[in-house]
Amino acid sequence: MAQTNLDELPRLSSVHVLVVDDSPEIRMLVADVLEAGGATVTVAETAEIALDRLERLRPDVLVSDLEMPGGDGYWLIGKVRELPPERGGATPAACLTGCSEPEDRASILRAGFQYHISKPVDIRTLVGVVAILALPP
Known part of the structure; x- marks a missing residue:
């Protein structure tokens, strides 16, 4: 991640984010x-755990890796979008991934994510996307 002064970034007070990535780092x-x-922030290391936490905790924003063993990000967003809104089905979501080709971005957005964030992630982009996704509809 690039060096950034966190004081210059949007504040995320009262925003609950579910972060899903198989890499602990x-x-x-x-x-x-x-x-x-x-x-x-609530974290999950698998898509299955993330789905359970999303339904139970109802975060404001989901940030998920795409390529994970077992259920991947496509599986997760598909399951989320199948849920009724009152159970988390309309949770705004960003995909955080190393897949950055135009066709990857298109597939990610078609799958149900609102944003594609490329790895290595830029802090400004990450915080900015979460701030946008957390805005009231």
């Missing part, structure tokens, strides 16, 4: 950045 790095911005 990426998961904790993303969580630390979002928490430094004021967000409350």
Whole structure:
């Protein structure tokens, strides 16, 4: 991640974010950045755990890796979008992935994510996307 002054970024106070990544390092790095911005963060290491936590905790925003063993990000967003809105089916979501070709971006957006964030992630982009997704509809 590029060096950024966190004071210059949007504040994420009262925003609850569910971060899903099979890499403990990426998961904790993303969580630390979002928490430094004021967000409350819940983490999950698999898509199945994330789906359970999303239904139980109802976060404001989902940030998920795409390529994970077992259920991947496509599986997760598909399951989320099958849920009724009152159970989390309309949760705004960003995909955080190393897949950055135009066709990858198109597939990610078609699958149900609102944003594609490329790895390595830029802190400004990450916080900015979460802030946008957390805006009331």
